Amino acid sequence: MASASASANDTTKNVFDDGKYQTVLLKAESGSCCSKSSKVPVPPPRPLLIATPSEAGEFPLLVFLHGYLLCNSFYSQLIQHIASHGFIVIAPKLYTLAGSNANVDINSTVATTNWISEGLHYLLPQHVQPNMRKLGLVGHSRGGKAAFALVLQKAATSLKFSALIGIDPVDGICRGLQTPPPVLTYVPHSFDLDMPAMVIGTE
Template sequence: MDAASAVLLFLAHCLLLHRCMGSEAGGVFDQGRHGVSLSRVDEARAPWRCGGGTPSTPGAGTLPPKPLLVAAPREAGEYPVLVFLHGYLVVNSFYSQLFQHIASHGFIVVAPQLYTISGPDTTEEINAAAAVIGWLAGGLSSALPPGVRADLTKVSVSGHSRGGKVAFALALSHAKLALPLAALVAVDPVDGMGVGKQTPPPILTGRSRSLRVSAPTLVIGTGLGELPRGPLLPPCAPLGVSHAAFYDELDCAAAPPTAACHLVARDYGHTDMMDDDTPGARGMLTRMICRSGGDRAPMRRFVGGATVAFLNKWVGGDGAALDGIRACPEQSPVGLSVVEFLDDKATAPIE
């Protein structure tokens, strides 16, 4: 390398360093400025709120169609809503730390328990999730802290694993929604046990750019999800029906430019965004069946921060944090193997 090339390389490195130092990407991976209330809302009893206080008693018309876990800022104000759909055969409370991270940045997270036991068909889950979205206008206020209001013009949907598939189904109009979706965030989505073994109704088609989603979409993937934990166990996110396939088939032609993003956590597994402590037999299985990257906290911070950055841009109109992740992915608390945006198909492997 000659002296001129060395100088240009040095200047480019300094420019990138300056951009990253001034980037707002890192802040979304930390806890936000809002205190958070975590509430349970059951079909048969009044909301219960963590941290004390007297819960309100809703009327019959305000009871949700499914039990809920609701995370919301404590400070009075109006906040956008994210409906989060849990993974296969797990409990919504397994994501409570993730919900609190997102809510601390100024979002209301509504997480229904769609079922206790379910077979392969996801039709009832899709309809139940749509019913929860329909309930928001008449019932959500009873589950929120005093002075906190939901901005129902800005409702987004997210889901993990099979819940990510259900979230895609809602965005693809597999059920009629009472409210338009502002954004879609799929966290390591899975469409069945493998190619040709999709659970009904199938979402993936096997054709690139075949899923016409009108809402801006973030697909988060895991590098270890497609790998089995052991020789006798199947992978939790099988190749061909996991995050890469969802992103490849995504067509955001009806959405704004740069409306789709694909981020992959290289060294983390399918359930690593869950709580540190997931009790009971189901909680134990989240650690035994899926390959893991170890400590869950970094992956949880990444998923929460990436979700906040994406929603800030497409729901809140502030793209600084998402632009920061794109420019400086090394600020993420986990190593990223893919940082991809649909506008240019630019993929950035990070060593």
């Protein structure tokens, strides 16, 4: 009996195991930083890190928003791990310096999302295709606030998100000391969303 149980556990996948795809990590400067000789005719509005499978196929997309005063590059290993499971992960650098107002983060995410349909294919390997119908939004810490704000229609995008994940999302210091625009309203059912949503947190 014990050996049968141990055998069953051996086949269980560990969440930290890489997926079946080899990945590549790409960098792209924003439009204001690109030279006229750039090979990308439609440069992104913000500097990007893109983790993608290197093998041929059509893959769902994730837009990954970094946390407060962090850089998108800090998440390189994480987004490559996600890409190994068959996703294209786009991680914009939302700002250089940030104050308390999170509208900058939200507007940067809107601009990046709107750019995806016209500019992303120039940066991906030729045999890798994005599935625009499967677009998820992930945010860590203050990036989580921006993600929730976006799907709660604090701003509009040209593409529709189909899933939402918050990793330790925050909305300011505490109730009454939220950073603008406030996301938590403390009104019942104010988070009724038309998509699957998940919060990964420590509290």
